[in-house]
Amino acid sequence: MSESNHENDHERIERARNGEADDASALVGDGLTLSYSTSERPVVECDRIDIPRGEITALVGPNGSGKSTLLKALSKQLAPDTGRVLLDGRAVHEYDDKEFARELGLLSQENESPGSITVEELVYHGRYPHRGFFEQVGEADHRAVERAIELAGVDHLREQTVGNLSGGQKQLAWIAMVLAQDTDVLLLDEPTTYLDLHHQLRVMETVQQLNERRGVTVAVVLHDIAQAARFADYLVALQDGEVYDWGPPREVVTEELLADVFRVEAAVSYTPDPEIVPKHSL
Numbered sequence: 001m002s003e004s005n006h007e008n009d010h011e012r013i014e015r016a017r018n019g020e021a022d023d024a025s026a027l028v029g030d031g032l033t034l035s036y037s038t039s040e041r042p043v044v045e046c047d048r049i050d051i052p053r054g055e056i057t058a059l060v061g062p063n064g065s066g067k068s069t070l071l072k073a074l075s076k077q078l079a080p081d082t083g084r085v086l087l088d089g090r091a092v093h094e095y096d097d098k099e100f101a102r103e104l105g106l107l108s109q110e111n112e113s114p115g116s117i118t119v120e121e122l123v124y125h126g127r128y129p130h131r132g133f134f135e136q137v138g139e140a141d142h143r144a145v146e147r148a149i150e151l152a153g154v155d156h157l158r159e160q161t162v163g164n165l166s167g168g169q170k171q172l173a174w175i176a177m178v179l180a181q182d183t184d185v186l187l188l189d190e191p192t193t194y195l196d197l198h199h200q201l202r203v204m205e206t207v208q209q210l211n212e213r214r215g216v217t218v219a220v221v222l223h224d225i226a227q228a229a230r231f232a233d234y235l236v237a238l239q240d241g242e243v244y245d246w247g248p249p250r251e252v253v254t255e256e257l258l259a260d261v262f263r264v265e266a267a268v269s270y271t272p273d274p275e276i277v278p279k280h281s282l
Contacts (some may be wrong), residue, residue: 115163
């Protein structure tokens, strides 16, 4: 990254920390307090979170830190108690559901579909925001589905029924469905959890290709902080429902962060990829 890009990063971070507007952010959470009807106190209290346009941002933190809750608010799945979420400068509650789905795609942790449908049929479901109620599948839909299947690498699975897929294959099929929405913003909630290493890397490489080829803005919740530091342009580190730090991985992933947030003593180096060597728990 050039020196001028580093300066832009620092300027953006300072604007975000000072609560100033930034047109370079595709998605913004401002003054958020988030809770559930079953929670006694707020799960997340966040002054400001920015998801920079055209970049990959990873949300990291220990279990219970509020990562998935924050993603639900950003994706209009959870209404804030206070504050607002802006997509392209417009409050998300101003979008109707179909309009919102044309702008933002979400892969949540809870994905259910009839096991008897094929992968190709599942991917076509991703085109629903682009068609009227009685409108037939058109050429644009076919192109989007073929592009999504190719990018997710599931062409060899298109005739397979979803119920017969392995966990990793099923996750790639769901990613293809979300990609078929053809949105400018994509949110992924723990897409690599429970997958073997091969499929973890396949999922993250697919996300990276989507970002590089089509400029899609990505926010992804990840448990593996080394994986997050490798694939993301920015990290949001959460601790007890609050943002501990935000910025490029080299600035955020430090031995101090691992000790304070993850309660782990570890050595951190970049060669240039991040290397995190855990020593012991604290």
